[in-house]
Amino acid sequence: MATMKSVQTGGVGKIDVVNVERPVPGPKDVLVKVRACGICGTDITFLHMGGMPARAHAGGELIPVALGHEPAGEIVEVGAEVADLTVGDRVVVNPQDAPTGIIGCGGKFGGMSEYLLIENAVLGKSVAVFPDIVPFDVAALNEPMAVARHCVNRSEAGPADKVVVFGAGPIGLGATIWLKLRGVEHVVVADVIPSRLEKALAVGADAVIDSAKENVTERLTELHGQAANALGQPRAGTDIYIDAAGAPAVFQAAVDSAKWKAKLVMVAVQKKGSDIDLGGMLRSELTLVASQGYPTEIFEVTPEIVEHHERFAKLISHRVPFAEAGHAFELTLTPGAAEKVVVTFDE
Known part of the structure; x- marks a missing residue:
């Protein structure tokens, strides 16, 4: 044997x-x-x-x-x-x-x-x-990049959208690459580890936020302009929030920053439960979209990984x-x- x-x-x-x-x-x-x-x-x-x-x-x-x-x-x-x-x-x-x-x-x-x-x-x-x-x-x-691709597909991000990705791990960085290859105008990556933020810039992020030191809402407003929620209260002009971190603070940061009709895509497994600010979601009419696995994307990504393999190697x-x-x-x-x-x- x-x-x-x-x-x-x-x-x-x-x-x-x-x-x-x-x-x-x-x-x-x-x-x-x-x-x-x-x-x-x-x-x-x-x-x-x-x-x-x-x-x-x-x-x-x-x-x-x-x-x-x-x-x-x-x-x-x-x-x-x-x-x-x-x-x-x-x-x-x-x-x-x-x-x-x-x-x-x-x-x-x-x-x-x-x-x-x-x-x-x-x-x-x-x-x-x-x-x-x-x-x-x-x-x-290929497999984790299919997860990231499904998340981006679920976001329905278009070229004119302004997006922030929370979490500069493999899925967050993969999502960043897919967003830029999709032609999205402006992609910000937020994390608490400086080396990961450097990697985010290396793979194509337009800007980064060190959320351990910077106010996320203020920085997003600087980067994406000022908008308002459904009650007219000032909010960042960010269109789409992607949670690739899974920390309660990330979810709340998105709710705090969200303008009217913004979208939050949750791809990370939540590391522990937290109280969800439903009132904040209501005031922004924030849409929560869950992203799980890769129903169709597992080999959809393969040709593009081949084409851009040097970029993906940086992950x-x-x-x-x-x-x-x-x-x-x-x-x-x-x-x-x-x-x-x-x-x-x-x-």
Whole structure:
């Protein structure tokens, strides 16, 4: 029996690198040799939990989770019935298409493994092919950039809109790139970490706000002009607020700043509950739009990542070899230590 190394949860705040059976593709499957896999906030959520509850155990027993849902790699085996895919194809993956559960999110397989089985492999549905001009580590951004793209699609931002993105992590910065590629006139990024604000400017933000030191409403008014809410009270001229941070203070800052008929798009998982200022929302007729996942965007983004791969590469702060996977997860677990960590595998 051939084996491979795979990363799974190993208790609260810990990972285990375990030897597991290397998958064997059936006639409708392909086997991918993983070359890079990003670490996501969802992975960290599983680590904080120490696994996930086993449905079969009423007592809430935790079972390990095979981690990694942002893989990119190379096809090394192809089932006899698979069309349009060949050995040597470089691919990114739709983790939600796996019939045995979402890859890296409680499903049978995780992308933070030396090999990944793609069940019922269909080009354009479960995988997309990308050219060799794009490094594997940049290609591994495909899944989080689909999340960011869905958020921007949900915002319906147009060229004349003025937008602020709260949170300069991978999703916020990805949204910034998509907004500018969409032709949006003015995009501001707000965060509390100076290095992240520098990165925001590097990927195309028109201005940044250090919300730990600056008054957000005042700065947005300087940048986007003055408008008013439904009662005529002065507000910033910002049209769209994107919450890619998930902190209660961000939600309130948007409500405090919102003009009449502004829009707030919530893409971040809220880190903890907070009282929502419904009166403030009412006074601005603020529209709240939720954005979850990527219903159609998972491969919509791939050609543009290829075209602008050097720009997207700036999102990666750390590239860590698979042999040092423990260090990679420690970086991601430490607030402020890293923006985007991608684990790379020997070729």
